[in-house]
Amino acid sequence: MGARYSYSFTTVTTAAIANATNLTNSAYPGFLQGGSSTQRLNIIEVFMGGEASASSAPQIMILARDSTVAVTAISGGFVALLDGSGTAPATTAVVGNSATTTPQRSSTLHLLHLSFNAYGGIVRWVSRQGEEPSVVGNTASLGEVSLSATTGTTAGTLSGHILYEVA
């Protein structure tokens, strides 16, 4: 088993963004991109908790491969090694929710659809070990996965995490 990490995001106010459109910086939970042309990441868990103050803030969240990957000035979110005594690999994943060239969600390669109300709703998905969707390399479309809100979402605030393994 490789090193496992948590990518977490806090108080992100979502924007509804269609497929194959630039994701708005800081208005989506984040993306995971391989740290090299051959690096493999396995997505273990996705968790989101709503913090919206309005009573109806439906979030239509999509974990999908990206047809355009993030490039330059990548930032946002927090990364922590899950095992406190673990050693980070030489090359780590590239993560964040802001970049100069912003990601675009693929129109077809959606991996997981999650819908919940950000006014107090919670959603958690956990993969069985060995069955995790993967990110391979650092180019489209295998090399990056993003979690973002699509058309129909009402802007709402949420926090959460994506757990992943650098295989």
Place this chain on the structure above:
Amino acid sequence: MKSLRDHEGYLIIDHSQTEGVPDEVVVKLGLPAGSGKGVFETATFTCSHCQTVVIINPDRKRERTYCRGCNHLLCDPCGAERALTGVCRTFEQKIDLFLTSKGD
């Protein structure tokens, strides 16, 4: 003895403290009717041919496609392709091809 349930993941959508999401939204996303209200828990599986995570609808009556080549359940689009071509090509094989092309 291994079973297909050994491949299952887990999903919980908890709206016990909120009004939830109407059926018209969740059904459009492929989630079962009623999953946007209260606490919804179900199993998921990852299609071994495309890695899409399928949220299992407990009320579904139609049979799911089982691939004997890789001993996994498939999502509906990959199931249809498997039925048409008879070919089992797992995502792991596609990754291997990709990495081979990169010289890994």
